[in-house]
Amino acid sequence: MSLPADPTRFTLADARDAVKAKRISSTELTKTFIKAIADARPLNAFITETPEHALKMAEASDALIAKGDARPLEGLPLAIKDLFCTKGVRTTAGSRILSNFIPPYESTVTQNLWDAGAVMLGKVNMDEFAMGSSNETSYFKPVINPWRAKNSNQALVPGGSSGGSAAATSAFLCLGATATDTGGSIRQPAAVTGTVGIKPTYGRCSRWGTVAFASSLDQAGPITRTVRDAAIMLRHMASVDPKDSTSVDVPVPDYEATLEGGVKGMRIGIPKEYRIDGAPPEIEALWQKGAEWLKAAGAELVDISLPHTKYALPVYYIVAPAEASSNLARYDGVRYGHRAAGVKDIVDLYEKSRAEGFGAEVRRRILIGTYVLSAGYYDAFYARAQKLRTLILRDFTEAFKKCDAILTPATPCAAFAMGEKTADPVTMYLNDVFTVTANLAGLPGISVPAGLTADGLPLGLQVIGKAFDEATVLKVGRSMEQAANFTATPSTWWRV
Amino acid sequence: MSVDKDTVRRIAKLARLALEEERVEPMMNELNQIFAWVEQLGEVNVDGVPPMTSVVEQRLKMRADTVTAGGDADAVTANAPMSEDHFFVVPKVVE
Numbered sequence: 001m002s003l004p005a006d007p008t009r010f011t012l013a014d015a016r017d018a019v020k021a022k023r024i025s026s027t028e029l030t031k032t033f034i035k036a037i038a039d040a041r042p043l044n045a046f047i048t049e050t051p052e053h054a055l056k057m058a059e060a061s062d063a064l065i066a067k068g069d070a071r072p073l074e075g076l077p078l079a080i081k082d083l084f085c086t087k088g089v090r091t092t093a094g095s096r097i098l099s100n101f102i103p104p105y106e107s108t109v110t111q112n113l114w115d116a117g118a119v120m121l122g123k124v125n126m127d128e129f130a131m132g133s134s135n136e137t138s139y140f141k142p143v144i145n146p147w148r149a150k151n152s153n154q155a156l157v158p159g160g161s162s163g164g165s166a167a168a169t170s171a172f173l174c175l176g177a178t179a180t181d182t183g184g185s186i187r188q189p190a191a192v193t194g195t196v197g198i199k200p201t202y203g204r205c206s207r208w209g210t211v212a213f214a215s216s217l218d219q220a221g222p223i224t225r226t227v228r229d230a231a232i233m234l235r236h237m238a239s240v241d242p243k244d245s246t247s248v249d250v251p252v253p254d255y256e257a258t259l260e261g262g263v264k265g266m267r268i269g270i271p272k273e274y275r276i277d278g279a280p281p282e283i284e285a286l287w288q289k290g291a292e293w294l295k296a297a298g299a300e301l302v303d304i305s306l307p308h309t310k311y312a313l314p315v316y317y318i319v320a321p322a323e324a325s326s327n328l329a330r331y332d333g334v335r336y337g338h339r340a341a342g343v344k345d346i347v348d349l350y351e352k353s354r355a356e357g358f359g360a361e362v363r364r365r366i367l368i369g370t371y372v373l374s375a376g377y378y379d380a381f382y383a384r385a386q387k388l389r390t391l392i393l394r395d396f397t398e399a400f401k402k403c404d405a406i407l408t409p410a411t412p413c414a415a416f417a418m419g420e421k422t423a424d425p426v427t428m429y430l431n432d433v434f435t436v437t438a439n440l441a442g443l444p445g446i447s448v449p450a451g452l453t454a455d456g457l458p459l460g461l462q463v464i465g466k467a468f469d470e471a472t473v474l475k476v477g478r479s480m481e482q483a484a485n486f487t488a489t490p491s492t493w494w495r496v
Numbered sequence: 497m498s499v500d501k502d503t504v505r506r507i508a509k510l511a512r513l514a515l516e517e518e519r520v521e522p523m524m525n526e527l528n529q530i531f532a533w534v535e536q537l538g539e540v541n542v543d544g545v546p547p548m549t550s551v552v553e554q555r556l557k558m559r560a561d562t563v564t565a566g567g568d569a570d571a572v573t574a575n576a577p578m579s580e581d582h583f584f585v586v587p588k589v590v591e
Contacts, residue, residue, distance in 0.1 A: 104571035202551050216551065245557050246550075314534040325511060332512075334584050336575035346589050347512070355514035363513055364526055370511040371499065371527070384537055386547035391540070393551065425526060426533050442551025467552060 007032045012076060012175040012229035013256075019075045022065065026075025026119060030058040033077045033121055037173045042494040045168040047082045047140045048090050049122040057119040064117070073236055074117035079168045079177035082123040083130055084110045084220070085209040089120075093211040094128040094138040094161075097337045097357025107209025108241045109178060109220045116236040121174050124164030128359045129328065130185055130213045133431035135163025136422055137361040145193060145415045146171040146490040149455040153493075156415040156457070159189030159431070165223045166193040170490060176224035176233050180210060182217045183316050184435025187447035190223050191410035191460030194449045194488060196230045196481075197223045198474070201467045202442035203248030206241035214323035215246075217316075217439045227448060227478040231255035234470065250468050258471050263479045264298030266472075269403030273309035274434060276412065283409045283459065286451050290407055290461040293483035294476065302403045306395040311388050312437045313429060318372050318385035319440070324362075325369025331357060364425065393441040400466050405476045408434050410447040410460035434462060444470045446477040449486040458488065498528045 003014055007029050010018065018024050034051045054077060061075030085091045085103035092098045106114075114120070127137040134157035135143040145158040146167055158167040162179035166189035169177050179186040181199035190197025198221045205220040212218065222233035235255050241247040270291055275284065291301055333339035333353025340352035358366065372381035399406065412433055421428045438445035444467070447460040461480060465473035499507075504524045508515040515523065550556075569582040578585040 101575055104568075104574055203554070242557075242559060245559075246552075246554075248552055248554055249557075308540070311537055311540060314537050317530060317534055318537075329512075333577060334586055337577070339577035343587060346587050348514075349587055350512040351514035354512055358513070364523070364530075366511050366513060367504070367507050367523065367527060368530060370507045371503070374507065374510065381534070383547055384542055386549075387542040387545040388537060388540060389548040390545050391542070393548065425530060440551075 008036050008172040010175065011226050012224055012232055013226070015076055015175050016073065016232070019065065020070055026058040026061040026065070027055065029075065030054050030077050030119055030121070033174060037121060039495045040171055040173055042496070043144045043146060043167050043171060044141055045124055045143050045164045045171065045173060046079070046122045047092055047094070047125050047164070050089055050120055053089065054119050054121050061117055061119060071115070071117035073113065075119060076117070076175050077119045077121045078113065079121050079124045079165060079174040080110055081126055081162055081165050081178050081180060083126060083180055083211045084178055085211065086110055086120065086123065089123065091123065091211070092140070093130070094126040094140060095357065095359070095362070096139040097331050097354070098211070099139065099338065101336055103209070105209060108206035108239065108243060109210065109237045112236055112239050113178070118236070124168050124177055126164055127161035128362050129211065129324070130161040130180055130182055131324070131361050131365055132160040133184070133188055133428055134416070134421065135160040136418065137359055139359060142418060143167045146494065147193060147415060147457055148490070148493065149457055155418050157418055159192040159415065161185040162189050162223060166190055166195055166197070169193070169195045169223050169225060171494070176222050176229050178220060178237065179223045180218055180220050181439065182213050182320060183439050184432035186221045186223060187435045187445055187460070187462060188411050188431055190447045191449070192415040192458065194458030194486065195223050195225055196227050196446065196448055196477070197221065198230045198234055198446040198470065199438065199444060200234060200238060200470050201444045203246050204238045204468070204470070206239060206244040206247045208241055208243040212327040214320040215327060216323060217320060227446070227474060227481045228256060228259055230446065231259050231474045253471055255471055255474050259474055259478050261475045262297060263294055263476055266299045266405065266476070267302050267403040268294050268299045268476070269302050269304035269399055269406040271304050271306045271309065271399070271406060271408060273306050274408045276433065279412050282453050283412060286459055286461065287407070287409045290450055290480055293480055294407065297479050297483065304399040304402055304406065306399055306437070308388065308391045308395050309437060312392055312440055313433055315385045315388045315392065315440060316432070316436045317368070317429060318381050319389065321365040321369035322373050322382050323369070325366045325373065328362070328366055333357070389440050392437060396441045396443060405472050406464040408462045408464065410434060410462040414453045414455070414457035414459055438464050443467055444473045446473050448477045448480050448484070450480060450484045451486070452488055498531055499524060
């Protein structure tokens with residue numbers, strides 16, 4: 001197989017094989033990415049670049065390769081979402097309140113990657129505390145989508161909250177990136193940047209050492225350029241972890257080994273409730289195309305119903321802020337993080353440190369969460385939302401009696417312009433309309449690039465699977481990837 | 497359901513978030529816009545439906561009650577905005 005001349009264009013699988021075969025050293029590979037990152041600063045994808053750290057890790061990898069002791073991801077440069085605590089390397093969660101925080105410990109997910117031999121290029125930008133769908137809530141300024149519409153110089157958003165992970169992967173600044181998904185934060189940015197993103201089943205990846213947003217929904221996963229790369233990376237992020245009581249005792253399979261299994265004989269559910277009024281016709285057309293691809297590959301299409309779909313987003317905007325208001329109570333200006341100056345007493349210290357440290361979207365969600373959990377309102381809001389969550393999960397349980405996986409659009413639209421949706425929070429929230437159900441039900445979901453809009457912007461399709469059946473999700477994703485033959489890449493306008 | 501200005505001030509107090517007086521009304525409007533949208537949840541009959549407590553069918557794991565980490569006061573206080581001799585320093589709390 002011939003490899004691209006520019007090593008940043010390698011897939012993660014290509015790079016793995018080339019490094020192992022000593023066709024390129026990890027140091028050489030790492031240096032080309034460090035240069036690419038420096039050349040791409042206009043995208044603002046990174047909050048903290050760690051080139052020295054990366055080169056040290058690459059050297060260590062090269063030494064192991066020379067000895068014949070290479071591990072599965074030996075010497076492969078990755079970007080890490082700035083929500084994963086990295087020992088000795090600043091971890092901000094995209095927030096002012098953690099802008100000076102240097103963790104004394106390493107998250108389980110990143111430790112797993114380093115134990116497999118991967119190299120850290122730096123920490124990538126994100127919406128503050130992962131709250132957002134456009135990366136515009138970051139204290140460290142928005143990320144710019146590497147993609148632009150045809151004949152336009154307008155800056156577009158990369159989606160969110162893992163906007164830095166998606167932009168860095170799409171712009172060839174890393175082989176892949178870690179990301180997290182609470183309501184769509186892996187799959188939505190992947191879809192609007194032409195990359196692959198998988199959110200595994202809740203409990204598959206440990207949450208230990210990942211800055212918490214909404215603990216019953218948060219899951220880590222990779223953003224990569226191919227489905228195979230996602231299969232490889234997910235396997236080495238996932239683990240059973242005694243440090244996370246919600247980490248589930250199910251062995252992590254070799255997803256890559258079963259990737260090419262095909263969809264012959266599989267039943268693919270098409271949920272009628274995912275046809276939404278006002279969605280651009282391109283979204284509906286692509287969805288139909290995706291269904292035809294799977295049918296042509298031997299799958300059977302089955303009409304299914306998920307009747308409570310329309311309630312998923314409002315349920316999410318009760319459950320997630322409630323959990324966030326509780327999780328974010330720890331930021332008090334005392335033990336770590338930003339502390340306000342010139343305060344008169346301890347309550348003043350808390351109130352001012354938090355008001356200065358949190359941005360507008362985070363403050364709004366803390367207030368929503370505090371309200372829905374407060375005395376007299378708990379039953380009307382929170383308890384009702386959790387009951388609806390049960391109904392949403394039941395919808396899926398019923399549907400999966402008739403099908404093996406579900407095909408849906410990934411997003412209701414392609415990448416939009418900066419500032420286009422910031423005025424109205426509900427309009428922004430609607431970006432997650434197709435992805436949020438999988439979080440509420442804890443199910444695995446993948447977004448795979450499937451086509452371009454008339455304006456030349458990428459769109460994705462989503463596959464949702466049964467709990468702990470990432471293998472099927474990846475297999476269907478792979479089949480779709482082959483049929484879509486998505487080869488478009490953004491022009492490198494940022495290299496001035 | 498909607499909130500008034502006093503409620504906004506009260507929940508900001510509960511959340512320990514300073515909210516300037518001129519921000520109270522805009523925040524009230526933003527919250528009411530969101531509450532108006534979530535109001536549709538009221539149309540579903542949830543009688544007899546148990547609230548979700550866990551998305552995966554798993555009992556919460558127990559672990560042995562043993563010390564697994566600790567004893568490193570330097571690391572614990574390393575990120576403190578203000579500390580002295582491994583204590584966190586705060587404004588005077590008790591007169």
